[in-house]
Amino acid sequence: MRVVISGGGTGGHIFPAIAIADEIKEKIPNAQISFVGAQGRMEMEKVPKAGYPIEGLWISGLQRKLTTKNILFPIKLLSSLWKARSIIKRVKPQIVIGVGGYASGPTLYMASRLGIPTLIQEQNSYPGITNKLLASKADKICVAYKGMDRFFDAAKLVHTGNPIRKSLIQIDGYSTQSYSHFGLNQNKKTLLIFGGSLGARSLNEAIRDSYDLIAQQSDINFIWQVGTLYFNEFKATKTAQLDHVKVLPFIDRMDLAYQAADLAVTRAGALTISELCLVGQAAILVPSPNVSEDHQTKNAQSLVDENAAIMIADKNANQQLAIEMIKLINDDDRLQQLATAAKRLARPKATEQIVNEIMKITKAQ
Secondary structure: OEEEEEOOOOHHHHHHHHHHHHHHHHHOOOOEEEEEEEOOOOHHHHHHHOOOOEEEEOOOOOOOOOOHHHHHHHHHHHHHHHHHHHHHHHHOOOEEEEOOOOOHHHHHHHHHHOOOOEEEEEOOOOOOHHHHHHHHHOOEEEEOOOOHHHOOOHHHEEEOOOOOOHHHHOOOOOOHHHHHHHOOOOOOEEEEEEOOOOOOHHHHHHHHOOHHHHHOOOOEEEEEEOOOOOHHHHOOOOHHHOOOEEEEOOOOOHHHHHHHOOEEEEOOOHHHHHHHHHHOOOEEEOOOOOOHHHHHHHHHHHHHOOOOOEEOOHHHHHHHHHHHHHHHHOOHHHHHHHHHHHHHOOOOOHHHHHHHHHHHHHHOO
8 A cells, every 4th residue: 555645834734644644554564655745844854753754845835915935936836746746656656645734735736637536634623725725626535623514525524533643542641751751740730831833922921921920839840842933032031940840842742741731731723622632631722813714713612612621812821821720720620620521522533534534545446
């Protein structure tokens, strides 16, 4: 079995792609899986680290405002279409899978032109422009939210949920390894703060500006993932110098982070929402305002409606976030209520269901 998986840009696209690849390998050990990403983007590092080969296209997004960056877009697009065609003709995949992100556009377009079946995995409640453009040619579209027939042909939709890394599915209670990995005191509660794979400035600023309150909470462990873009800026702040605060640019072992955490404070990306539910994690969600159709607020609201999370608007984070997170982490009953409600919304078989759809398509050829 030969498979090409394309997309990336952020962890929200990359980690589902890797989860799909891992599940294919588990079902078909001799499967040949190749990735196609965008040059200079995160997938070019994370995919090889996961053990898969990747080739990069010279592609980037079309800016929505007038900018000189758009001048190169047609050249990049033509270059990427040509290279994607070359890769597909060389690899001869039986299916091409798109997970969203810049590279998936040229790759899936050329696959459909060459008669190769395609499958789209859409993580969000509001699809990106790439997946909307590609949907008419796709054989199947696996989605995580209900009501996606507003955007896609209902006959192609399969409601699977989002694919999750196997390491998260296997989490079971606390372990001393999670505390030792992060250098935490296992006799304290742990508060995990992270803004996605790239970080979130407003979350970081809210924590930075809450030094006086956080300094008084020496009985709590703080894991503060600031993001690689912001690490040098925020590691020098007074909050970051506190002994009970661990500042990290990126968390490779999210399984251990969730295992240690009593409460998570995070953005509301689709993959994060799926992970929080899967591990049964109490959370405060601060949706990013910088996304299409405000879809992170819709993601967060889906948990709030089920009493499975608390939401704070990004514009209110600086004034409210630290107060609310300290109040909540000290309320054991509320933490348990949120965690239990989140767990009820989990879809632990999502990756397996997606791979089953992939196998149906390839067997039908």
